[in-house]
Amino acid sequence: MSDIFQFNGAEGSGWSQPEPMIDGATDTIPSLLRRSILPRWPRASEPELVRHYTWLSHRNFGIDTGFYPLGSCTMKHNPRINERIIQLPGIDRIHPLQPEHQIQGLLSIFYEMQEMLEICAGMDQVTLQPVAGAQGEFAAIRCIQEYHSSNGESHRDKVIVPDSAHGTNPASAAMCGYEIVEIPSGEDGRLNLDALSAAVGDDTAAMMITNPSTLGIFEPEIVEAAEIVHAAGGQMYYDGANFNAILGKTDPGRMGFDAVHYNLHKTFSQPHGGGGPGSGPIGVKAHLADFLPSPLVDREAAEDDGSTGDGYRYFWRKPAKSIGKVQQWHGNAGAVVRAWAYYRRYGRELELMSEHAVLNANYLRHQIMNPDSDKHDSIHSMPLDGAPADVVKHEFTLSMMPVKETTGVTGKDVAKRLLDYGYMSPTLYFPMIVPECLMIEPTETESREVLDKFAEDFLTILSEDPEVVQTAPHNTDVRRVDEVLAARSLVLRKELDE
Numbered sequence: 225m226s227d228i229f230q231f232n233g234a235e236g237s238g239w240s241q242p243e244p245m246i247d248g249a250t251d252t253i254p255s256l257l258r259r260s261i262l263p264r265w266p267r268a269s270e271p272e273l274v275r276h277y278t279w280l281s282h283r284n285f286g287i288d289t290g291f292y293p294l295g296s297c298t299m300k301h302n303p304r305i306n307e308r309i310i311q312l313p314g315i316d317r318i319h320p321l322q323p324e325h326q327i328q329g330l331l332s333i334f335y336e337m338q339e340m341l342e343i344c345a346g347m348d349q350v351t352l353q354p355v356a357g358a359q360g361e362f363a364a365i366r367c368i369q370e371y372h373s374s375n376g377e378s379h380r381d382k383v384i385v386p387d388s389a390h391g392t393n394p395a396s397a398a399m400c401g402y403e404i405v406e407i408p409s410g411e412d413g414r415l416n417l418d419a420l421s422a423a424v425g426d427d428t429a430a431m432m433i434t435n436p437s438t439l440g441i442f443e444p445e446i447v448e449a450a451e452i453v454h455a456a457g458g459q460m461y462y463d464g465a466n467f468n469a470i471l472g473k474t475d476p477g478r479m480g481f482d483a484v485h486y487n488l489h490k491t492f493s494q495p496h497g498g499g500g501p502g503s504g505p506i507g508v509k510a511h512l513a514d515f516l517p518s519p520l521v522d523r524e525a526a527e528d529d530g531s532t533g534d535g536y537r538y539f540w541r542k543p544a545k546s547i548g549k550v551q552q553w554h555g556n557a558g559a560v561v562r563a564w565a566y567y568r569r570y571g572r573e574l575e576l577m578s579e580h581a582v583l584n585a586n587y588l589r590h591q592i593m594n595p596d597s598d599k600h601d602s603i604h605s606m607p608l609d610g611a612p613a614d615v616v617k618h619e620f621t622l623s624m625m626p627v628k629e630t631t632g633v634t635g636k637d638v639a640k641r642l643l644d645y646g647y648m649s650p651t652l653y654f655p656m657i658v659p660e661c662l663m664i665e666p667t668e669t670e671s672r673e674v675l676d677k678f679a680e681d682f683l684t685i686l687s688e689d690p691e692v693v694q695t696a697p698h699n700t701d702v703r704r705v706d707e708v709l710a711a712r713s714l715v716l717r718k719e720l721d722e
């Protein structure tokens with residue numbers, strides 16, 4: 225099968241339509257508005273059209289196609305029951321402009337989700353408005369900015385980030401007008417408290433950090449770090465992209481954080497990738513709650529009107545000193561409801577999810593870094609072998625530096641070759657502090673068999689002829705592309721033949 229445009233301009237047509245019932249109906253369209261040349265659309269029958277889209281879908285890689293160990297992105301299985309739930313008429317057949325009394329069911333789901341997110345993060349108030357983690361970061365940092373300003377501390381103009389931070393952290397702070405102060409991690413990849421102490425001051429607005437870090441390492445001194453930042457008058461911001469590692473075990477509130485964002489599309493499942501669709505709610509401690517973006521959902525005891533039957537009336541509320549709206553309508557409702565369904569499924573057993581995610585990451589890391597393997601010396605893993613706590617959380621990084629030095633094969637070559645074996649490439653060259661980095665996150669939804677096979681294939685690649693690896697991928701529809709060109713000059717349209 226090739227694409228549908230091969231049918232372009234073909235004789236005949238793929239559709240049939242009855243003649244208009246009123247004679248001359250089309251004559252009522254003014255000639256000025258009528259086409260003189262027919263559009264050059266493909267003329268295809270329904271089966272041809274179906275085949276076109278099915279063929280297109282197979283050219284893409286997704287979690288439904290195969291193992292997707294994309295570190296930091298938490299690509300887990302999306303239970304199909306969630307799709308059934310969002311298609312219920314009370315959810316998918318409503319309009320955001322409908323009055324509150326007609327959408328009590330959805331509002332009660334939103335309210336419950338806000339509460340569940342508050343509990344799992346140890347925060348006092350959540351809003352579901354932002355539609356991506358990065359947007360959540362921006363919105364929460366704006367709340368912190370307004371908080372300082374309301375305390376007469378607008379002079380605080382610096383945000384501290386560790387050098388292992390995800391790029392969106394400094395970018396979000398910079399969009400709020402802050403200057404970024406980057407602090408180096410210690411030799412073991414962990415937060416360096418001396419570097420933090422040297423960086424904080426009267427001008428510190430906040431510190432942004434994720435725990436476990438992007439190396440998959442838990443920061444045991446996070447409470448001390450929060451004390452240092454708070455003593456200087458700054459706020460602690462938790463990047464919740466790595467929540468999969470800690471849910472039900474600990475929470476950012478307990479670690480001393482004032483504000484967090486959640487990546488619902490990662491932690492609580494949701495088809496995502498390629499830019500969406502996502503949901504990045506934010507949660508804050510009470511002192512920041514008045515600044516949250518609006519609206520959020522609130523409730524009051526009310527006579528039972530028969531809609532939810534729980535004795536409450538739910539309504540939209542604008543926080544007193546809200547930074548305003550960050551998103552049209554009410555955020556990404558579909559993503560919120562899917563995540564709510566996933567969270568509800570686990571309930572108090574949420575920690576099982578994290579335990580399995582962490583177990584899978586450590587198991588896979590051990591299979592790849594197996595000391596008995598003859599490839600053991602071809603890879604390094606952070607924390608570097610021999611470092612004290614040689615256990616990771618939900619993801620781990622590998623440095624392909626040793627293999628590069630001996631054979632010339634780079635981390636990118638290995639990532640491309642994995643595509644030939646039917647896997648999505650791990651995250652590549654991030655975090656930047658690990659040379660020739662591959663970052664792997666298996667998630668809790670993969671079986672031991674999948675992990676064993678991946679480790680076996682990974683090590684096989686390291687034994688292959690370097691040239692085969694360096695010229696990979698060989699079996700994909702699209703071979704190795706110039707990635708800079710592809711990113712800068714996206715070609716998203718197919719020009720029709722003349």
Ligand SMILES: Cc1ncc(COP(=O)(O)O)c(C=O)c1O
Nearest residue numbers: 296356357358390392463465502
């Ligand atoms: C650690 C971390 N922080 C923030 C983000 C940004 O989240 P989003 O892609 O939803 O904007 C990501 C995304 O990969 C991430 O991994």
